[in-house]
Amino acid sequence: MLNILYDIIIFFITISSLVIVHEYGHFYIARLFNIYIECFSLGFGKKIFQYRDKYGTNYILRLIPFGGYVKFPERVQNNNIQYIKKFKLLFFNQINLLKQILIILGGPIANIIFAILIYWIIFFIGLPIKKNIINEINYISVANLIGLKPNFEIKKINDININNWNFLNIALIKNINIHHKINLEINKINSNFIKNKRFNIHYNFLKFSKEKNLILMLGILPKGLKIYPIISYIIPGSPAEKAKLHIGDKILNVEGKKFINWYHFQKFIYSNPNKNIHINIQRNQKKINIQILSSFRKSKKIGFLGFLPQIINTKDTSKIIYRLSFIKSFKKSISETLKSIKLILKSFIYLLNNKKNIYKLNGPLSIGHIASILVRNNFIYYLMFLALININLSIINLFPIPILDGGQLLFLIFEKIIGRKLSYKIQQLIYIISIIILITIMGFTLINDFKQF
Numbered sequence: 001m002l003n004i005l006y007d008i009i010i011f012f013i014t015i016s017s018l019v020i021v022h023e024y025g026h027f028y029i030a031r032l033f034n035i036y037i038e039c040f041s042l043g044f045g046k047k048i049f050q051y052r053d054k055y056g057t058n059y060i061l062r063l064i065p066f067g068g069y070v071k072f073p074e075r076v077q078n079n080n081i082q083y084i085k086k087f088k089l090l091f092f093n094q095i096n097l098l099k100q101i102l103i104i105l106g107g108p109i110a111n112i113i114f115a116i117l118i119y120w121i122i123f124f125i126g127l128p129i130k131k132n133i134i135n136e137i138n139y140i141s142v143a144n145l146i147g148l149k150p151n152f153e154i155k156k157i158n159d160i161n162i163n164n165w166n167f168l169n170i171a172l173i174k175n176i177n178i179h180h181k182i183n184l185e186i187n188k189i190n191s192n193f194i195k196n197k198r199f200n201i202h203y204n205f206l207k208f209s210k211e212k213n214l215i216l217m218l219g220i221l222p223k224g225l226k227i228y229p230i231i232s233y234i235i236p237g238s239p240a241e242k243a244k245l246h247i248g249d250k251i252l253n254v255e256g257k258k259f260i261n262w263y264h265f266q267k268f269i270y271s272n273p274n275k276n277i278h279i280n281i282q283r284n285q286k287k288i289n290i291q292i293l294s295s296f297r298k299s300k301k302i303g304f305l306g307f308l309p310q311i312i313n314t315k316d317t318s319k320i321i322y323r324l325s326f327i328k329s330f331k332k333s334i335s336e337t338l339k340s341i342k343l344i345l346k347s348f349i350y351l352l353n354n355k356k357n358i359y360k361l362n363g364p365l366s367i368g369h370i371a372s373i374l375v376r377n378n379f380i381y382y383l384m385f386l387a388l389i390n391i392n393l394s395i396i397n398l399f400p401i402p403i404l405d406g407g408q409l410l411f412l413i414f415e416k417i418i419g420r421k422l423s424y425k426i427q428q429l430i431y432i433i434s435i436i437i438l439i440t441i442m443g444f445t446l447i448n449d450f451k452q453f
Contacts, residue, residue: 006372007368007369007371007372008368010368010371010372010375011367011368011371011372012065012066014367014368014371014386014389015065015066015367016042016043016065016066017386018111018389018390018393019042019065019066019067019068020042020068021110021111021114021390022068022107022108022110022111022393022394022397023040023042023068023069023070023107024110025106025107025108025109025110025111025113026070026103026104026106026107026110027040027070027106028106028110029102029103029105029106030070030072030092030103030106031055033090033095033099033102033103034087034088034089034090035072035089035090035091035092035095035103036055036056036072036073036080036083036084036089036090036091037055037057037070037071037072038056038057038058038071038072038073038080039057039058039059039060039069039070039071040057040058040059040060040068040070040071041059041060041062041068041069041070041071042060042061042062042065042067042068043061043062043063043064043065043066043067043068044062044063044064044066044067045062045063045064046062046063047060047061047062047063048061048062048063049061054083055083055087055089056079056080056082056083056084056089072091072092072103073091073092074091074092074093075091097412097413097416100412101409101412104405104408104409104412105405105409107394107397107405108393108394108395108397108398108405109394111390111391111393111394111397112337112341112390112391112394114387114390115337115340115387115388115390115391115394116333116334116337117333118333118383118384118386118387118390119332119333119336119337119384119387120329120330120332120333121329121383122333122380122383122384122387123322123323123324123328123329123332123333123336124323124324124325124326124329125323125380126321126322126323127321127322127323127380128319128320128321128322128378128380129163129164129165129166129319129320129321129322130164130165130222130223130224130319131153131163131164131223131319131320132153132154132155132162132163132164132165132168132222133151133152133153133189133222133223134148134149134150134151134152134153134154134220134221134222134223135150135151135221135222135223135224135225135226136150136221136225136226136227136261136262136263137149137150137219137220137221137263138219138221138262138263138266139263139266139267139270140219140266140270140302141218141219141220142199142201142218142219143218143219143220144219145199146184146197146198146199147197148184148186148197148220151188151189152186152187152188152189152195153186153187153188153189154168154184154185154186155185155186155187155194156183156184156185157171157172157182157183157184157185158171158181158182158183159183163320163322164322165215165222168215169214169215170339172214172215172218173214181198181199181200182198182199182200182201183196183197183198184196184197184198221311224313224314224315224319225311225312225313225314226311226312226314227261227262227309227310227311228250228309228310228311228312229250229251229252229259229262229265229309230248230249230250230251230309230310231245231246231247231248231249231250231251231307231308231309231310232247232307232308232309232310232311233247233307233308234246234247234306234307235306235307237306238295238304238305238306238307239292239293239294239295239304239305239306240292240305240306240307241306242292242293243290243291243292243293244290245281245290245292245307246283248283249281249282249283250281250282250283251265251279251280251281252280252281252282252287253279253280254268254277254278254279254280255268255277255278256278262309269294269302269303269304269305270302270303270304271302271303272294272303273294273295273301273302273303273304274293274294274295274303275293275294275303276291276292276293276294277291277292277293277294277303277305278290278291279291279292292305336387337387337391340387340388340391341391341395344391344392344395345395348395367389370385371385371386401434401437401438402427402430402431402434403431403434403435403438404434407434411427
């Protein structure tokens with residue numbers, strides 16, 4: 001119960017910060033152009049606090065801190081005439097098109113600036129990262145075929161310096177898409193001798209890693225992760241299921257020999273297709289001998305049992321603090337923001353190209369859950385997540401849906417082209433349709449969230 005309450009609090013703090021930044025962007029540009037702002041409201045529901053400033057703007061905080069708006073009236077009313085006369089304020093419809101566009105774009109721009117500021121702080125104070133040290137290698141994998149081994153550090157990819165796993169993963173994806181030819185420079189820990197490992201890989205390989213880390217797909221297990229010989233998953237219909245192995249069984253011996261590591265176990269199984277294999281396991285403090293007939297995979301001519309081991313996080317001594325100077329931090333923050341924008345745009349394109357992907361969209365529950373986990377584990381990673389969803393919000397708000405900023409821009413430009421305002425009935429109809437579209441999308445994301453929890 002306390003965890004759920006904690007998740008809710010972190011969720012509202014996260015969403016409120018997004019809304020405040022976004023709406024303040026509209027507010028700031030409007031105030032800069034001397035526009036009369038009737039209301040700056042945060043949340044919805046019952047008013048719990050309000051304050052009116054000298055310009056006549058009413059600041060309202062409502063009970064449920066979710067959403068918000070900035071209101072610009074288009075005509076003189078009894079309650080605003082004194083402020084308009086005193087400070088010679090203008091209405092939104094009295095300023096030129098360029099200024100109107102800048103006010104509408106103020107929200108998304110504010111979210112982008114906030115993301116840059118967050119990244120700037122992160123890179124200046126220092127980001128804890130994991131060095132590219134290999135802990136284990138899968139036997140049948142690209143990594144094993146090219147001769148990568150445990151306790152080696154990956155230094156460069158195609159002459160680009162890489163200092164952590166995240167950067168390596170991004171660099172691999174980029175190079176596979178562009179070159180297909182990968183050159184890795186590696187060296188053993190505590191050694192300066194550099195080795196080169198080259199391999200070709202087609203971009204179609206990425207199709208198999210849409211939802212997985214490309215590092216793991218290549219058969220590399222980073223330092224900080226360890227494979228334990230405890231069964232975590234059994235493939236239905238596999239030899240393991242037929243032999244009545246259970247999730248949680250621990251492998252002790254294989255053919256009378258003590259289990260060494262997962263690499264040697266894989267090698268033995270794959271080298272013995274269509275053979276009876278004797279395994280000694282531990283189940284509920286009892287030792288049990290089991291005989292499994294390994295199946296024969298004709299396509300690869302290898303043995304197969306059909307279960308996966310546990311991969312557990314261990315204490316990682318290879319972590320370093322990635323810290324930059326004040327100026328370099330700023331440059332890096334802009335670079336990181338641009339990378340995030342490109343990544344999000346590519347994600348939307350991928351979503352549009354495959355309608356089924358809407359069932360993978362995360363909603364507010366997932367955002368709150370992820371945010372609370374990151375706050376508990378590492379506040380720096382929470383800040384990175386906050387920067388990313390700020391960028392996400394700025395891009396989504398530019399979609400041409402009438403109740404979003406992009407839709408407002410579309411309305412504004414269309415009305416300037418035709419030389420008149422759309423009728424009230426048409427505007428209402430368009431708003432209703434756009435609200436239905438947004439509610440439908442939100443419904444899908446909530447259903448996806450509930451499926452995950």
